[in-house]
Amino acid sequence: GENVEQHPSTLSVQEGDSAVIKCTYSDSASNYFPWYKQELGKGPQLIIDIRSNVGEKKDQRIAVTLNKTAKHFSLHITETQPEDSAVYFCAASADSNYQLIWGAGTKLIIKP
Amino acid sequence: DGGITQSPKYLFRKEGQNVTLSCEQNLNHDAMYWYRQDPGQGLRLIYYSQIVNDFQKGDIAEGYSVSREKKESFPLTVTSAQKNPTAFYLCASSIQADGPNTEAFFGQGTRLTVV
Numbered sequence: 001g002e003n004v005e006q007h008p009s010t011l012s013v014q015e016g017d018s019a020v021i022k023c024t025y026s027d028s029a030s031n032y033f034p035w036y037k038q039e040l041g042k043g044p045q046l047i048i049d050i051r052s053n054v055g056e057k058k059d060q061r062i063a064v065t066l067n068k069t070a071k072h073f074s075l076h077i078t079e080t081q082p083e084d085s086a087v088y089f090c091a092a093s094a095d096s097n098y099q100l101i102w103g104a105g106t107k108l109i110i111k112p
Numbered sequence: 113d114g115g116i117t118q119s120p121k122y123l124f125r126k127e128g129q130n131v132t133l134s135c136e137q138n139l140n141h142d143a144m145y146w147y148r149q150d151p152g153q154g155l156r157l158i159y160y161s162q163i164v165n166d167f168q169k170g171d172i173a174e175g176y177s178v179s180r181e182k183k184e185s186f187p188l189t190v191t192s193a194q195k196n197p198t199a200f201y202l203c204a205s206s207i208q209a210d211g212p213n214t215e216a217f218f219g220q221g222t223r224l225t226v227v
Contacts, residue, residue: 031213044218046216094213104153
């Protein structure tokens with residue numbers, strides 16, 4: 001079955017710097033790759049997603065890139081701010097299987 | 113205000129008791145999911161339902177049961193057979209079960225503690 005690995009488990013960056021979180025997946029049939037942000041004591045919220053027919057998607061300070069050949073995708077956050085501190089999860093799924101397979105999460109810490 | 117509502121936010125259970133966690137959505141979504149989250153870990157799927165009166169086991173279904181009698185509701189029962197039930201439980205829904213995958217909307221979670 002599908003397996004999603006996420007790195008790093010913890011990432012600490014200076015406010016204003018960029019943060020990059022990487023995920024790899026095993027199932028070549030996967031075609032949907034969302035990223036979720038989870039604040040303490042709350043449910044995850046979608047921040048950006050990408051489908052396999054595009055290589056990059058950007059929304060203000062957040063971007064996601066996808067390399068289908070290498071089976072990995074990454075979340076990029078530029079000009080980080082204190083409110084970016086949270087746990088970020090990547091996930092992958094295929095149309096043949098409506099379940100999302102989740103990475104283990106990355107705790108992002110923004111240092112003032 | 114559309115959304116997905118979980119209750120209660122905090123729940124305490126004595127050993128040997130069954131407890132039921134509520135999940136209601138008014139988004140008209142077909143698919144609903146229950147996840148378990150342990151500290152510092154990702155989400156693990158307990159059960160999911162793609163349509164009313166139908167549901168499937170996820171990766172860690174043992175000790176749990178669900179029902180889907182109405183489109184809006186997907187309650188989860190944590191039974192006494194679940195040996196380590198203390199965790200954060202998340203309910204989610206997505207727009208349709210048949211077609212391209214889309215965003216999953218999450219509730220605010222229920223923190224269950226065994227006392």
